[in-house]
Amino acid sequence: xxxxxxxxxxxxxxxxxxLAGKVAQVRHEISKAIVGQSEVVxxxxxxxxxxxxxxxxxxxxxxxxxxxxxxxxxxxxxYSRIQFTPDLMPADVIGTGVLQEDSNGRKSLDFQPGxxxxxxxxxxxxxxxxxxxxxxxxxxxxxxxxxxxxxxxVLQEPFFVMATQNPLEMEGTYPLPEAQLDRxxxxxxxxxxxxxxxxxxxxxTTQEEIGSVQHVLSREDLLEMRHIVRMVxxxxxxxEYAVQxxxxxxxxxxxxxxxKKYIRYGSSPRGAQALILGGKVRALLDGRFNVxxxxxxxxxxxxxxxxxxxxFEAQADSRTPDDLLEEIARTATKR
Amino acid sequence: MTEFRxxxxxxxxxxxxxxxxxxxxxxxxxxxWSLAGVLLATALLSLHAVLISAAMLVAVAAVIxxxxxxxxxxSAYEAACRLDAAAGLHDRLSTALHFATVxxxxxMVRHQRRxxxxxxxxxxxxxxxxxxxxAASGRTAxxxxxxxxxxxxxxxxxxxxxxxxxQVAQTRLARAILTPRxxxxxxxxxxxxxxxxxxEAEDADLSERAGLDEVSDPEAxxxxxxxxxxxxxxxxxEDQANSEEGESGEAEPNGASEDxxxxxxxxxxxxxxxGQTGDESEPGATPQQDKSSSSSxxxxxxxxxxxxxxxxxxxxxxxxxxxxxxxxxPGNEPLQSQNSQQQNSQAPGARPTKSPQPDDTTKxxxxxxxxxxxxxxxxxxxxxxxxxxxxQMSKNPTLETHPTADIVSLAATKFRGQASVLTTAQAGTxxxxxxxxxxxxxxxxxxxxxxxxxLRYRSYLQQYFNHPDPNHPDKVQR
Numbered sequence: 001x002x003x004x005x006x007x008x009x010x011x012x013x014x015x016x017x018x019l020a021g022k023v024a025q026v027r028h029e030i031s032k033a034i035v036g037q038s039e040v041v042x043x044x045x046x047x048x049x050x051x052x053x054x055x056x057x058x059x060x061x062x063x064x065x066x067x068x069x070x071x072x073x074x075x076x077x078x079y080s081r082i083q084f085t086p087d088l089m090p091a092d093v094i095g096t097g098v099l100q101e102d103s104n105g106r107k108s109l110d111f112q113p114g115x116x117x118x119x120x121x122x123x124x125x126x127x128x129x130x131x132x133x134x135x136x137x138x139x140x141x142x143x144x145x146x147x148x149x150x151x152x153x154v155l156q157e158p159f160f161v162m163a164t165q166n167p168l169e170m171e172g173t174y175p176l177p178e179a180q181l182d183r184x185x186x187x188x189x190x191x192x193x194x195x196x197x198x199x200x201x202x203x204x205t206t207q208e209e210i211g212s213v214q215h216v217l218s219r220e221d222l223l224e225m226r227h228i229v230r231m232v233x234x235x236x237x238x239x240e241y242a243v244q245x246x247x248x249x250x251x252x253x254x255x256x257x258x259x260k261k262y263i264r265y266g267s268s269p270r271g272a273q274a275l276i277l278g279g280k281v282r283a284l285l286d287g288r289f290n291v292x293x294x295x296x297x298x299x300x301x302x303x304x305x306x307x308x309x310x311x312f313e314a315q316a317d318s319r320t321p322d323d324l325l326e327e328i329a330r331t332a333t334k335r
Numbered sequence: 336m337t338e339f340r341x342x343x344x345x346x347x348x349x350x351x352x353x354x355x356x357x358x359x360x361x362x363x364x365x366x367x368w369s370l371a372g373v374l375l376a377t378a379l380l381s382l383h384a385v386l387i388s389a390a391m392l393v394a395v396a397a398v399i400x401x402x403x404x405x406x407x408x409x410s411a412y413e414a415a416c417r418l419d420a421a422a423g424l425h426d427r428l429s430t431a432l433h434f435a436t437v438x439x440x441x442x443m444v445r446h447q448r449r450x451x452x453x454x455x456x457x458x459x460x461x462x463x464x465x466x467x468x469x470a471a472s473g474r475t476a477x478x479x480x481x482x483x484x485x486x487x488x489x490x491x492x493x494x495x496x497x498x499x500x501x502q503v504a505q506t507r508l509a510r511a512i513l514t515p516r517x518x519x520x521x522x523x524x525x526x527x528x529x530x531x532x533x534x535e536a537e538d539a540d541l542s543e544r545a546g547l548d549e550v551s552d553p554e555a556x557x558x559x560x561x562x563x564x565x566x567x568x569x570x571x572x573e574d575q576a577n578s579e580e581g582e583s584g585e586a587e588p589n590g591a592s593e594d595x596x597x598x599x600x601x602x603x604x605x606x607x608x609x610g611q612t613g614d615e616s617e618p619g620a621t622p623q624q625d626k627s628s629s630s631s632x633x634x635x636x637x638x639x640x641x642x643x644x645x646x647x648x649x650x651x652x653x654x655x656x657x658x659x660x661x662x663x664x665p666g667n668e669p670l671q672s673q674n675s676q677q678q679n680s681q682a683p684g685a686r687p688t689k690s691p692q693p694d695d696t697t698k699x700x701x702x703x704x705x706x707x708x709x710x711x712x713x714x715x716x717x718x719x720x721x722x723x724x725x726x727q728m729s730k731n732p733t734l735e736t737h738p739t740a741d742i743v744s745l746a747a748t749k750f751r752g753q754a755s756v757l758t759t760a761q762a763g764t765x766x767x768x769x770x771x772x773x774x775x776x777x778x779x780x781x782x783x784x785x786x787x788x789x790l791r792y793r794s795y796l797q798q799y800f801n802h803p804d805p806n807h808p809d810k811v812q813r
């Protein structure tokens with residue numbers, strides 16, 4: 001898809017035709033390393049094409065890190081990994097000024113970029129870092145830039161953060177603040193593999209060779225895809241459906257009895273944006289050129305589950321965000 | 336927009352089918368409520384009100400259903416959304432329809448249109464949107480059956496007591512309206528009318544003859560000589576006796592009619608019990624005769640005493656001898672009967688015909704006292720020249736043209752007023768109530784049948800006879 005120099009309409013037409021094939025190739029290459037986890041892979045690709053960041057939540061050993069590494073290879077983007085620990089400092093993430101001495105003996109403070117300066121950033125076990133360190137990613141994730149010593153450094157596009165966290169080991173962890181969570185486009189739960197998938201994992205990982213992953217998508221192709229995604233038309237009633245769902249998560253919503261009972265804070269507008277953009281990507285990946293309400297409904301959980309904050313009563317009743325969102329989706333009316 | 340023709344047609348089909356289904360749905364709903372109302376009305380209201388309310392409720396339900404269906408009809412965009420959902424097109428059609436108004440669509444929109452229209456060709460809106468009855472139509476049908484059954488029960492069933500009472504009421508009403516009198520009585524009544532007409536003609540002839548006799552008889556023309564009084568009195572008494580016998584024997588039509596109506600004869604026999612017997616009223620107690628009758632009262636008493644003495648000594652009065660031996664002349668006999676009828680007609684219920692069960696007082700007066708009284712009446716009236724028997728009838732044009740009949744109308748005779756008149760007579764005297772002795776002109780026909788009718792129906796019959804319709808059969812015959 002690179003090297004397209006035709007008229008915009010013709011380029012769009014050609015990219016639209018090639019997009020589905022490219023995505024299919026990416027899936028195929030990822031499937032060489034990752035067994036199963038189709039929904040997670042789909043979610044990661046969607047987030048990548050939509051220009052967001054993804055938070056993977058799952059138990060250790062489910063292939064989260066492997067997925068991110070495989071994706072970096074397939075897309076052929078610069079890849080970096082940060083293992084978040086409690087003693088990790090923000091400078092360790094974004095970089096810092098280093099005193100340098102030139103040949104003349106003159107000393108100067110030069111900026112040493114951190115691991116955030118990459119196209120694919122793997123923030124492994126992000127909840128183990130302190131909030132201060134976690135906050136170092138806020139500006140990078142939203143504005144695609146970092147400011148160090150009064151100097152702003154723009155990150156290279158595409159900038160894609162994939163963070164993982166372990167929901168089991170809560171001791172010595174720092175839950176992500178709401179502002180940090182809201183910056184993640186999707187929050188994907190990595191499920192435990194099924195019987196067949198687990199057998200396949202064992203076969204692949206216990207032999208001598210692991211299948212090599214090929215590079216199929218360049219940086220320019222990815223950027224063009226992101227541009228095409230935003231061109232997908234959206235019908236008014238589909239947009240209205242997304243708005244209705246987001247507003248239903250707010251406890252101050254007049255018709256939201258459930259959210260009033262269990263939700264302390266509802267979704268931010270980023271949630272609605274995630275629904276629409278994710279819907280557009282999903283439509284294109286499905287071979288359609290328009291967003292449907294089914295796309296919105298399918299992306300409701302990954303887009304909003306980390307954007308609503310439950311109250312004490314929900315925790316006492318063992319209600320989860322997924323339960324509440326499912327109920328909200330049932331009460332919302334499609335047109 | 337030509338490329339959207341198929342899409343517009345498809346949405347039009349969807350809109351039409353949706354409108355019809357909505358109409359059926361709302362009609363079913365409104366009809367169910369209206370039927371519930373009709374059911375309630377059928378149980379509570381009368382049948383007429385039930386029918387009216389049912390018609391109104393069904394009409395209102397139909398109107399409400401139409402209005403509700405029309406208000407809820409889908410737009411083209413909504414129809415496209417429904418078609419998307421029904422055909423599983425993932426909002427392709429609605430999106431294409433929404434962006435159909437874009438003048439310069441980009442390549443993505445054009446791709447989307449082609450994709451939508453391509454998928455539309457695979458979808459059949461008529462198969463996806465079928466006309467179907469509402470789910471609750473079974474309940475509505477059951478409700479309609481219940482209402483129909485209850486209505487049929489209300490229409491055809493009637494409680495036994497109510498049915499009997501209604502039938503009786505209808506029968507009475509029909510009889511009262513259609514047959515105010517039995518047909519047999521109707522025939523007799525018309526026969527009487529014919530007889531009364533014939534009698535009028537005979538009376539007219541008699542009055543003419545009587546006028547000729549008076550002209551030939553100077554004493555009768557004078558009418559005030561006392562010498563002729565005994566003779567006339569005897570004659571009048573004889574005539575009266577003859578008339579009584581003649582009425583009993585010759586007045587067959589009346590007698591036949593009376594025999595046919597014994598109830599009426601009973602009534603006639605009872606009427607003198609009001610204190611005014613027919614003989615008591617015979618002395619001609621008109622206002623004009625009051626003075627003459629009171630002045631000749633002594634003479635009447637003397638004549639009566641003479642007759643009593645003659646009876647006691649075995650001498651029969653002349654009148655009675657004539658009654659037994661000498662038949663009254665043919666010309667006088669109707670005259671006497673007419674005279675007696677005229678006198679009797681002044682008294683309410685004092686019929687000239689003999690009652691089958693006359694009381695003792697009537698018998699006594701008919702046997703002895705009445706002939707002299709009749710003769711005295713002629714005496715008393717002669718000096719005044721008023722109402723003096725046949726001569727008076729010839730003089731009075733009213734009496735000539737309308738001779739008194741045996742039956743008078745209640746209104747003319749002041750039946751009710753006379754019923755309340757009381758007479759206080761001293762011993763040996765008879766105080767007769769004063770009244771108008773002149774016969775009413777319509778005495779022959781008006782109220783003639785009232786004797787045959789029970790008292791409670793007489794007012795109705797009076798109205799019946801006074802029917803304003805000149806073509807009424809009774810009027811025509813008259």
